[in-house]
Amino acid sequence: YFEILMAQSEVTLPKDKNFGGFSSFIYWLGLQPSNSVVVLIDEYDAPLTVCMNNPELFDFVRKKLSRLYASFKNYEGVIRFLFLTGITKFNKTSIFSELNTLTDISLSPRYGSLLGYTHEEVVEYFKDYLNRSAKASDINSEQLLDKLVFQYDGFCFEETVSKKVFAPWSLLSFFAEPERGFKNYWFESGGRPYALLEYLKSHALRHPEEYGNLKSIALNELSSSSDIKTLSDVALLTQAGYLTLKNIVGTTAYVGYPNEEVKTSMAQLYTERLLAGRTVEQVGADNISYRLATENVEAIFHLLNKLFSSIDYQKYPIRDEASIRAFVQVFFSGAGLSPIVEHHNSKGRSDLEVKVGTRYWVFEFKVCKSTNGAKDLLNEAILQLQRKEYGLQEQEEQILRVALVFSLEKRKFTEFSQCD
Known part of the structure; x- marks a missing residue:
């Protein structure tokens, strides 16, 4: 003040x-x-x-x-x-x-850093906390700061899009107990504002295929007042802190997730929408990250089927490979992972890749309208993984490349195979 x-x-x-x-x-x-x-x-x-x-x-x-x-x-x-x-x-x-x-x-650019800690402030005023937390995390302070930026930084509240700030509650909560690791404190500090939850009762979130994309909104929609009847989902998500300013071109603002913590929180909201209000635990598909880190391909095949069999198909129909990629991305992101959709290498782009511990998973999806052609599509996916060499550029201890065929008729994956 x-x-x-x-x-x-x-x-x-x-x-x-x-x-x-x-x-x-x-x-x-x-x-x-x-x-x-x-x-x-x-x-x-x-x-x-x-x-x-x-x-x-x-x-x-x-x-x-x-x-x-x-x-x-x-x-x-x-x-x-x-x-x-x-x-x-x-x-x-x-x-x-x-x-x-x-x-x-x-x-206002004048007050862009009023509601959070800037990078410079964290370095200057939290030096002792950084050193202590780095020791608890068994990394140096520079590496720790990079992780903190990735997890809790990135909020932008001013129209020049030049000032970024950390979420204060998340950063302070981490410094209080760094031995717990990089937890998601967003929901604990009001990450589910009542306005958003009430809005979701009568308005659906954007289609999950839009989950990972930047959203655009007229700048004046953010700066001017809204009527309850005309309030858009992008405006509300931006005001609630799920989306933040990334760029402004002319009179159009482009918004996206500020950091990994919020991105994960948003994926959890999408997951609840996909599963008709249920959680992954309630549909028997909990511990996604742990299962990807420890279980075999067949177990992951059954895990995905539990999730997809629980989707609200009336609101979120699966139409093609893009739908499959988007839904798997949401499920994995909600589990705290960082999946990459359409990852490019020199020979093409895979459907989805994700690193879990010492494992690196590469998924190639095919969609079958009837069960008759499922085997042929599976072979096509296997050949694509082999010829395009998806995932082989990664230097990971264990690379698991999987071909999966989803049946629109049965609304589940019917074929799978691990590619050598």
């Missing part, structure tokens, strides 16, 4: 001045008398998001909130500073019609 007030007042703070607290600092600036108040409201939209799917109740609450903020306008003479945060940006004219002096700093 000091930074905001100093920037707005354009006053230079004397180095020898001891203010003794926030109140005396404000008073020194001469903004308001000493008996005025500071109003801080976190998640102003919480009363609205809990009733997003009840239009009548939503409108009732909206009117009540509008009266509240109108009272702030009436008493602005005794309010030194008012600061509001929220996830969604509901229509300003319907809620803040009276309180029309607010300054929206959501995409």
Whole structure:
């Protein structure tokens, strides 16, 4: 808040001045008398998001909130500073019609690093934690920092797309217990905001085939207020922190997952959508990562069939190889893995590859409309793995190359073979 007030007042703070607290600092600036108040409201939209799917109740609450903020306008003479945060940006004219002096700093470059730790701040202020955590992780501090960037960094909240920050809760949670490894703290810290969960009750997520792709959205859709009826999934996911700014071209913003932690969290949400609200444990396909690291090809064949037999086919029909790749990518990503779809080598591109421990899996999928041609498609997939040499460029201890044929008629994999 000091930074905001100093920037707005354009006053230079004397180095020898001891203010003794926030109140005396404000008073020194001469903004308001000493008996005025500071109003801080976190998640102003919480009363609205809990009733997003009840239009009548939503409108009732909206009117009540509008009266509240109108009272702030009436008493602005005794309010030194008012600061509001929220996830969604509901229509300003319907809620803040009276309180029309607010300054929206959501995409302002000046405040782009306000809500997280920058890379430079982590290096400067967390040096002892980095060294201690590196020792606990049995790697050097530079390697640790790279892993932290991959796992928890990457959030961008300003329109020049030049400032990236770490998620504070995730980073601090890791430093508190580095011996636990790089856990997913996102959901623990509100990664499933009520607004998102309520939205998903009446709106489906984008098709899982879009899971790994950058999404585009008009920049003004992020900077302007939204109506409950016209709120888009991309806008809400960006506001909730699942997607973050990656690039801006003209008036179009391109958004994607900020880091591996959020990417995994998003895959878990997609998985729940695919499995009609169930978890992988509930369909008998838990411990995906462990099974890929320890079990044989036949076991993985049955594992995938448990997952695919549980998919909500009415909402998410499997049509082709692209669907198969996308769904497997989502399942593996939700298990904390980093699968690569259509991985290129000098001779072509495989369907999906994933590293698990000392193993490197290469999958080639074929889709059969009837069971009659399944054997021929299996042989075709095996020949493709052999001729294109998929996965052989990797320097891993064990490379497992697998051909799989999915039957649209039976809605499961019917043929599999491991390729030498």
